Amino acid sequence: MSKPDLSHLRADVRAIQAYHVQATRPGLIKLDAMENPFVLSKALQAELGQRLQSVEINRYPGPRTEELQKALADFIDLPQGHALMLGNGSDELIGLLTLAMARPGAKVLAPEPAFVMYKNFALQMGLEFVGVSLKADFSLDMAAMQAAIDAHQPSVVYLAYPNNPSANAWSETDIGTIIDWVSAYKGVVVMDEAYQPFAAATWLTHMREHPEQNAQVILMRTLSKFGLAGVRIGYLVAQSAWVEELNKLRPPYNVSVLNAECALFALEHQEVYQAQAQTIIEEREKLFAQLSAIEGLTPYPSSANMMLVRVCKADTSADQRHALTEAWFKALLEHGILIKNVSKMHPLLSGCLRLTVGAPAENQAMVQAFQQIAPTM
Ligand SMILES: Cc1ncc(COP(=O)(O)O)c(C=O)c1O
Numbered sequence: 001m002s003k004p005d006l007s008h009l010r011a012d013v014r015a016i017q018a019y020h021v022q023a024t025r026p027g028l029i030k031l032d033a034m035e036n037p038f039v040l041s042k043a044l045q046a047e048l049g050q051r052l053q054s055v056e057i058n059r060y061p062g063p064r065t066e067e068l069q070k071a072l073a074d075f076i077d078l079p080q081g082h083a084l085m086l087g088n089g090s091d092e093l094i095g096l097l098t099l100a101m102a103r104p105g106a107k108v109l110a111p112e113p114a115f116v117m118y119k120n121f122a123l124q125m126g127l128e129f130v131g132v133s134l135k136a137d138f139s140l141d142m143a144a145m146q147a148a149i150d151a152h153q154p155s156v157v158y159l160a161y162p163n164n165p166s167a168n169a170w171s172e173t174d175i176g177t178i179i180d181w182v183s184a185y186k187g188v189v190v191m192d193e194a195y196q197p198f199a200a201a202t203w204l205t206h207m208r209e210h211p212e213q214n215a216q217v218i219l220m221r222t223l224s225k226f227g228l229a230g231v232r233i234g235y236l237v238a239q240s241a242w243v244e245e246l247n248k249l250r251p252p253y254n255v256s257v258l259n260a261e262c263a264l265f266a267l268e269h270q271e272v273y274q275a276q277a278q279t280i281i282e283e284r285e286k287l288f289a290q291l292s293a294i295e296g297l298t299p300y301p302s303s304a305n306m307m308l309v310r311v312c313k314a315d316t317s318a319d320q321r322h323a324l325t326e327a328w329f330k331a332l333l334e335h336g337i338l339i340k341n342v343s344k345m346h347p348l349l350s351g352c353l354r355l356t357v358g359a360p361a362e363n364q365a366m367v368q369a370f371q372q373i374a375p376t377m
Contacts, residue, residue: 016123019116024338029362032340034164034195034306036227037359038276048265052258061257068260071267072235076221079208083243086255090194090222090234095121096249097218097236101155101188102127109154111140113165113346115192118158130154134348138166138300138308140174149181157182160192162199165342165354167302169199176206176213183216188242191219195304197226197277198284204237215239223263225305227273231262280305284357290367294374305357308342311377312351321351327377328353335369 006014022032040048055064065086073084087093098108098121108122112131122129132148135141149157157178162169179189191203207214218238223231233255236246266273284302291299291309298310312324325343332339332353339355357363 012123012126016120019120022338022340027336028333029337029358029365031356031358031362031366032338032354033229034225034304034356035229036225036273036276036280036305037356037362038227038279040272044269044272048262051261051265055257055261057257059257060253061255061260064257064260064264065253065255068233068255068263068267069235071264075267075270076204076237077208078237079204079211081211081239082207082237083240084235084237085243085247085250087234087236087250088254088256088259089224089232090192090220090236091117092254093220093234093236094118094190094192095124096246097156097188097190098122098125098127100246100249103155106155107152108156108158109148109152110158110160111145111163113163113342113349114158115160115164115194116345127155128152133346134163134166136348138163138168138348140170140178142174142177145178146181149178153185154182154187156188156190158190158192160194161203162195162303164194164304165306165340165345165349165352166308167195167300167304167306169201169303172201172206175203179214179217183213187216189217191217193219194222195225195306196221197273198281198305199303207237211239218242223266226266227276228263228266231259231266232256233259233263277305279360280357283360283363287357287363287367291370294370296374296377297370302357307355307357308349309353309355310351311353316351318347318350324377325351325353328373331373331376332366332369335365335372337366337369339366 024030069084069086078084094117102125107128107130109130110118111134119129130148130152132144159175182189196202203219218236220236222234288299291297300308311328312321322343325341329341339353342349342352342354
């Protein structure tokens with residue numbers, strides 16, 4: 001059989017690296033993707049099963065997705081003058097916003113290290129991506145941000161609040177300053193609150209209290225970290241004029257009726273998910289203390305359901321750092337723990353692993369593995 005000829009494909013598409021999902025296997029403790037580790041009780045599983053049985057899958061989604069939109073608006077107490085739009089995960093919303101802003105010469109900026117899809121979507125849609133390095137402690141480098149914003153006037157600036165992969169939440173004063181800079185030339189600041197269930201603050205409070213100062217802000221959220229990563233529901237919130245325009249690019253029926261039903265069910269049982277998030281927050285603090293006590297490990301404080309851990313000293317060379325992180329990654333895998341090696345993602349991350357905070361027994365197994373491996377490194 002002859003091979004297909006791909007020569008009409010865009011050369012830049014062929015050059016893009018696909019998003020890498022790590023392989024897993026049954027029995028592995030999966031702590032690499034910031035998923036909620038808890039499954040529903042048997043009783044709730046049965047109730048959800050009943051609900052899904054009667055979903056009209058022969059029809060296009062319609063009323064149920066509208067009801068989900070209303071339920072989410074209630075859930076977040078949607079500020080006046082604002083609207084909400086659903087996406088097939090917030091990934092889709094990042095893509096749609098990028099598409100909407102892709103005027104000739106438009107640029108996208110994010111502090112780095114950042115969630116990789118900001119850059120991927122920018123490159124896919126022909127926008128230049130400007131990465132501005134964070135400081136070594138992962139705080140915003142405001143001088144560098146100001147210089148880059150002045151020089152490039154990016155149409156979109158992404159601020160993940162808390163950030164992935166550093167897991168910290170930046171200073172509200174710094175965020176407000178960046179919003180002022182970007183608003184001055186009518187760009188957009190995206191407050192990406194994917195990790196909001198585990199954070200102490202939300203920018204929605206500022207949008208509600210100071211709508212004029214936040215007219216150029218689009219807030220994104222997802223139900224993925226809340227507990228529905230498999231369901232794929234993201235949403236964005238902004239003043240209605242933004243949502244009206246972005247809605248034009250949304251594929252019709254982008255959210256499956258099965259996904260909408262699952263999300264409605266989860267919101268009806270939000271206290272279950274809120275209790276799970278509370279457990280994760282408590283586990284995170286325990287994990288931080290336990291990892292800090294292991295010789296050679298430096299965990300970073302987290303406001304999310306993940307944690308960065310540096311496994312080498314400041315004076316270790318870059319090559320040695322990568323080798324050491326890879327050795328740690330493999331040793332943890334041999335102990336049945338899958339985490340993410342982010343050492344090569346950005347110079348600030350060299351020597352770092354990123355872990356997800358799991359269920360109590362999973363975290364205990366992970367800490368034990370770290371304790372056993374540490375003397376061998
Ligand atoms: C900061 C950030 N934004 C957005 C997403 C995408 O979330 P979703 O599962 O809703 O597509 C992620 C996923 O890890 C993330 O870390």
